Amino acid sequence: MRNGFSFVEVLVxxxxxxxxxxxxLKFNSFNxxxxxxxxxxxxxxxxxxxxxxxxxxxxxxxxxxxMTLMDVVSFNNISDNxxxxxxxxxxxxxxxxxxxxxxFASQDGDSYIDNSxxxxxxxxxxxxxxxxxxxx
Numbered sequence: 264m265r266n267g268f269s270f271v272e273v274l275v276x277x278x279x280x281x282x283x284x285x286x287x288l289k290f291n292s293f294n295x296x297x298x299x300x301x302x303x304x305x306x307x308x309x310x311x312x313x314x315x316x317x318x319x320x321x322x323x324x325x326x327x328x329x330m331t332l333m334d335v336v337s338f339n340n341i342s343d344n345x346x347x348x349x350x351x352x353x354x355x356x357x358x359x360x361x362x363x364x365x366x367f368a369s370q371d372g373d374s375y376i377d378n379s380x381x382x383x384x385x386x387x388x389x390x391x392x393x394x395x396x397x398x399x
Contacts, residue, residue, distance in 0.1 A: 303386075303388060304388060307383070307385050307388055307390055308390055310332065310352055311332075311354055311383045311385065311390060312392070313332070313335050313336075314330075314335055314354075314356060314381070314383060315381065315392055315394060316335075317335060329353050329354070329355055330353065330354060330356060331349060331350050331351075331352060331353045331354075332348075332349040332350075332352045333346065333349040333350045336349055352385075353385075354383050354384060354385045355384040355385075356381065356383050356384075357381075357382045357384075358380070358381050358382075358394070359379060359380040359381075359382070360379050361377075361378045361379055361380060362378070363375040363376070363377055363378075364376045364378060376395050377395070378393060378394065378395050379393075379394045380392070380393060380394070381393075
């Protein structure tokens, strides 16, 4: 009668446990990387969504050059620390004109919405917004 496990059974169980442990470590590191990427994306969305409130975004000469958050702000009384913070965050912006979405036709003319894709790039991360404008 046997009182314990054989050497081969112990080796097989250790091999199985090591495979499960390495899978858990890999899964944990994947989760950590995705969490870091998500946090960076959220921070960028919070910081750079203010760009969408610039009037005539595609006509300001902002396209194709690097801007800072200070260029976006329209406040006059800003403290030095806030000014330094706003100047330290730079980004690249591009606007891709899409098409007009026609809603209906009336006697006054066609009613439509202009839409454009706005790409804001910061440190290799790209945030893409859909910008909708009513015609004037």
